[in-house]
Amino acid sequence: MASSHNRWRRAQEHERRYWQERGDVAAIMARRKPHYEAALARITELLPERPVIADVGSGPTCWTRFLPGARVFTDPLMHSYVDRWGKQLPEGLAVAAAGEALPLRGDSCDLVFSVNAIDHCADPGGVVRECVRVVKPGGLVAISVYAHPRVRAAVRRLLEAFGGTDDPHPHSFTRDMLLSLIEGCGLQIVEVLELGAVSFRTRLAFFQRTEPLVLARKGASG
Ligand SMILES: C[S@@+](CC[C@H](N)C(=O)[O-])C[C@H]1O[C@@H](n2cnc3c(N)ncnc32)[C@H](O)[C@@H]1O
Secondary structure (H helix, E strand, O other): OHHHHHHHHHHHHHHHHHHHHHOOHHHHHHHHHHHHHHHHHHHHHHOOOOOEEEEEOOOOOOHHHHOOOEEEEEEOOHHHHHHHHHHHOOOOEEEEOOHHHOOOOOOOEEEEEEOOOHHHOOOHHHHHHHHHHHEEEEEEEEEEOOEOOHHHHHHHHHHHHOOOOOOOOOOOEOHHHHHHHHHHOOOEEEEEEEEEEEOOOOOOHHHOEEEEEEEEEOOOOO
């Protein structure tokens, strides 16, 4: 447990330096927006009027800025994002918090949204369980992750086991692992939006990362 926490801290140091020194929020958003646009439109169709939305591991990009409603953006690095990118952060409550312990009331959100973040966390299962806790009965959870082909994920896990990497992603998911984690936390999968390949140094389709975005609901009885 202590070692996985140390591994997470190293990943977060990498993440913090990236956003402080190289991250260009406007350029990243311009490049990535077409990737998320259709998914954000689909989520909007599924939301009630004036929804309450939690964006977990929002980064400084805060993609839920494009959804209607009241938003809370949570991220363990939020203080450094506010220092560096304050003016570019959207309207909403920005809170420094890890997804494993969200400072939100149970059953309080219409949508809990987390893209490209749970593989950065110390405990992805703990984060999904928190998403389930804070979403209202019948509410929506939307989670994406960069999914590796099975062989690539296995190689990455081996590197992790032998401490051979400081990659900012301490966890390596396949698409199936993401689906079983979400179902294992008691959510009912509504649909999976395939956002397509995510850039990586290969043109070989079978070796590319993809980004599935899973839309799932908490049971109406909680
Ligand atoms: C690659 S960034 C993605 C940011 C944003 N969601 C996006 O897609 O542009 C990953 C984010 O996950 C956050 N993160 C890392 N550990 C976390 C945790 N335990 N709980 C919530 N977020 C975490 C990082 O601080 C970072 O902001």
